[in-house]
Amino acid sequence: MKTCHNKASLKLATGTLLPIILLIFFVTFQTLCYAQMNGNISGKIVDPGGAPIEYISVGLLYEDGKILKGVLSDSTGKFSFSAIPDGKYLVKISGVSYHPLTTEILVISIENRKLDLGLLKLKEDSKLLNAVVISAQKKLIEQTIDKTIINVENSILSEGNTALELLEKAPGVKVGEDGQISLKGRSGVLVMINGKSTYLSPKELSTLLKGTNSSSISKIEIMNNPSAKYDAAGNGGIINIQMKKNMKTGLNGSVSLNGGASRNARYGSALDLNYRNNKVNIYGSYDYGYRGETEYLDFVRRFYDSGNSGSIPNRTSYQDTETDEPLHTNNFRVGLDYDLDSSNTIGFLINGNVGKYTHDSKTGNRLIAADGTMISHMATTNYDQQSWKNLTYNVNYLHKFKKEGRTFSADADFASNSFTSNLNLKTTTLQSTDGQAGATTSRRGYVPAITDVYLAKVDYTDPLSKTIKLESGLKSSVIQSDNNLRYDILNNGNWEYDNNGSNHFKYKEQIHAGYININKDFKGFSVQAGLRGEYTKTQGHQITTDSLLTRSYFQLFPSIFINKPIGANHQIQAAYSRRIERPDYGDLNPFRVFRDPLLFYQGNPFLKPELINTFQLSHSFKGKYTTAINYNQTTDVITWLSGQIDSLNTTFESPQNLSRLINYGISFTASTTFFNWWNGTHFANVFRNEYKGNVQNNTFNNNTTSFSFNSQNSFKAGKGYTMELSGFYYSGSVYGISTYKGSYAISTGVQKTILQDKGNIKLMVNDIFQSDRYREQTKYQNIDMYTNKRPDSRRIMLSISYRFGNQNQDNKDRRTGSEDIQNRVKGGG
Known part of the structure; x- marks a missing residue:
């Protein structure tokens, strides 16, 4: 039995704090000078x-x-x-x-x-x-001082897409080949749904977002520098996906259908119903989606007996893979809000996401010697049937005091998450030379991952005066995950248990947190200061080898924001916050998952959490143009790194803690109205990432300066027609020891209102030139590999929707106060 106990404490980099202290001092000094000039x-x-x-x-x-x-x-x-x-x-x-x-x-x-x-x-x-009933439509993208809001339900280009595909179009957001999400070049983004963390592993989160249809999404909120009110997790910031909730009075609803094709067919439907009177609001929604997808992957690996990639390779592996990935999803939401009286409201909510996904790939792998002769030729089929069920139950309470703005809310949540994978991996060694006999190896795997989340939370808000507002709260969450991976190998026609590949891993995590935020308006400027404390206790039990790894630590996460208007058109904000990214269960579990016999992934039970200090100075002009300068330093940065066993011609990937990542850059956001019929939002970002660490007992530095651009444009064509045109470009970037090539995509769509403005028809084409792809180069010591992945990104979709019933808007709103449960349910598939 092995036991490890680690207590981490607050560490702030003095060298990086000094410039921001001077900056805040300068802004505060300027503030005091201008204070008497502002009403x-x-x-x-x-x-x-x-x-x-x-x-x-x-x-x-x-x-x-x-x-x-x-x-x-x-x-x-x-x-x-x-x-x-x-x-x-x-x-x-x-x-x-x-x-x-x-x-x-x-x-x-x-x-x-x-x-x-x-x-x-x-x-x-x-x-x-x-x-007459006249409906006002919000802008597609709204830019505020602390967040970017994408009103998805207003976008033509959102039709027929998944939540993950919508994020690819969001300003500053990049989705990697395996669903990793980064924001302004920073990985470790916390993704929330309705303000709730998902507690899912990155792969499970990617699957969940692929299974969430755009028809059920209202808006996406992007927060680069969240306050102490939010969970401290998420070094790259927070992305909150807000689902639709009907707030109209009486009985009303909507129905929609969509269909189209990429390399395969796609279609879906959605139904939304709502009834509200003076006391009760009952609401429910359901949507179904099918997404057919085929993607192609080319993978080249070079092996060196000398252990140095700078020499001539002794062997080269050429791998090509074609994967069919049909996905069926079902999302539903049922809720009830009841006003006990004018001051007290109680609510109940059930959220569900159920689906199945098939990974059916065919891989050819040719191993060629330096003289050009074929050493081996393998054909592998990987058939993996996955299914998942995510159910969240919530009960919430809200009390409004007689004093305007003073509220108390309480929430209790239980989330049950289950992922199951049935894997069949079959490899046939084909005849590559005369007289060589072929051979077949087969492996099957059963990977059940069950994660339960228990959460309780209370929040209190009190405007102490006209200029001071207090926010405070407590939150506790308990996570229990169980992953029992079983592998069998076919031997002489009989399936035999694989002791080396099978693994049973249990993980428990407790996080207990409290926060306080003070908002103070001075003459001519405002300050928000917050402090969040989180106690974390984790336990990873490797049942197969009977080893136990425990950690406990307490961390403080301060944040401060200073807002200063200058004149009638300018506003400056300086911000600082400290955040954490904890390794999830999939990262900690040391079991192996095979893509093919010569490529596997393996977790690392000794990972430490990464900590980040982030600084930002921003300037807004007329509320339409925002410039932001940011500097971020992350220690013990968690990065998936590649390794290679040349003697076995095998490659593997495993997460490691690198020494640090420094990220800094400048971004510019502009909201434009060139003509009355043309509105647009444009985002440009120049940033630099510098990775430093030790890999295979050697220090390395991997850095580059990157550029990204995103533009969303809306055109009113008259007679109920609206058009959209969007595009993005990402230059080359780095991640760990790897380098990524650039990519771009251009999409367009048109919409026509029908049936007295109660319905609309939308037609969209995504990634017209099919230019969105992932190209990765890794060359370090004996590792020399190149990946080219071509996803199924070009698609055409047609949709129709219709609203019925009473469409008068009631501005009375009630959301669950626990709007931060469920991103790290630690899954392992």
């Missing part, structure tokens, strides 16, 4: 029932009625005007279905630079309500 007017807009009205126009006018500036209220009905010079003003609010509201004259002066107008209640215009 502020804010308020909250509500309907006759007191519910907030979101995204309604608010104008700031001079005393004579001329417009100074305008904004939209946010999702809570709040609005704010900053950097207002001394003078007399009016605030005018106008929106469809409401009578316009204009305030009395407001005075900004040295004695009164901050005006809070409180609740501004609008009256409904019954004539407009009865005459």
Whole structure:
């Protein structure tokens, strides 16, 4: 029995903190200088029932009625005007279905630079309500100071796609060949669904996202630098996928169908129903999707008896693989919210994702000697039937105090996740020379992975004054995973248990956390400071070898954000946060998973968590153009590295801790309106990654400067027609000891509203030139390999959707307070 106990403590790099301390000091100094030059007017807009009205126009006018500036209220009905010079003003609010509201004259002066107008209640215009129903559509991409929001349900190009394919189009996001997700060149992104961590291994998360249809997604939120309120996991930031939830009153719903083809057929359907009255909201949705896909892989490996890849290879392996990957998915959601009274709400929710996936590949592998003669020729079939079932049960409670904005919420969740893999691997050695006899080896595997997640969480929010807001909370999660891998080998017509390949691994993890956030508005600037503490205890039990690995550690994760408006059009933010990326169960489990007899993957039970300190300075101009400079340093960075056994012509991959990764760069986001009929959002990012570490007892540095660009454009063509054009480009990049080539893709689509604007038809073509591919080069010591993967990315899809029932919007909202359960369920397949 082996036991390892490790306690980690807070480590901050002094050398990297000094520049940011000076930067924050500079920004704060500038803030104090400008403080007396800025006025502020804010308020909250509500309907006759007191519910907030979101995204309604608010104008700031001079005393004579001329417009100074305008904004939209946010999702809570709040609005704010900053950097207002001394003078007399009016605030005018106008929106469809409401009578316009204009305030009395407001005075900004040295004695009164901050005006809070409180609740501004609008009256409904019954004539407009009865005459016509007009729906406002949000922009495809919205850029705020702390996040990028992609309104998926507004996009033509989202039709017929999966959640993983949608992420490929998101600004700054890159999806690797095996589903690894990076953000601005940083890996270790925490993916959340409805604000809940999935606790899945990267491969299981990739499968889940492939099984989540775009028709059920409302929006995607991208947070590069989250606050202490969120889980500290996710060194690359957080991506939150928000599913649709109908908030309209009465009985209503929608139905949609889609179909098309890539190299194979794709089709799907979705149904959404909702009933809401003054007390009860009952909602449910279901969608089904089938995605046929065929991809091609070329893999070249060179082997050196000298152990040095700089010499002439003694043998070269040429491998080509064709894989069919049909995927069937079923997603459903059933919920009930009940208002006990005006202050208390209780809710119940069940989320489900059930599906099956088949990996059916045929591989040819030719091993050629240096003189050109064939050493061996193998043909391998890999047939892997996978199925999964993810069920999450939630009960939630919300209490609203009499004091405006003070709330308490509590959640309890149980998530049951099961993945099963039935693998059949058959390799036939073909006759490569005269007189050589062929041979066949067969291996089968059964890989059940069961993960249960228990979570409890409470949150408290209190606006202590007009300028100070307190947020705090506690959260505990317990994860239990069981993976019992069994391999059998066919010997003389009989299946025999493989002692060397089989493995039984159990993993337990507890994380107990608490956080506090303080938001303070000063004259002319605002500060948010937070601190999160997390205690982690893990236990990995290798039952097969009877070894036990335990770890426990407590970490503090501070964060600070300083926002400073300068003049009427400029805003600066400085931010710092500390985060952690824990190794998941798939990384820790040392069992082997074979792609073919000469290639396998193996976990590492001795991995340590990686820690990151991230700094960002951003500038926003007119709310449309944002420039951000970021610097991030990660220690003990977890990276999958390749190894090679030349004598056996075998390659393997295993996760290792490298010394550090330094990532820094500059990004630019622009929201443009070239004409009234042309809106666009464009993102450009230049970054540098520098990996440093020790591999096979040798230090190495692998670094490069990379560039990415993403553009989303929407065109109004009249008569109900809308068109979209999007594209992205990624230059070469590095990961660990590997280098990746660049890629790009261009997609387009058109939409037509029908049936009195209650329905629409969409046609889209994704990756028109089929240029999105993954090309990887690894050359280090005796490792010399090249991979070229051509996914099934070009596809054409046609969809039709229809909304029925009452379509009047009710702004009353209730989401579960535990919106951060389920990214690391530690699976192993």
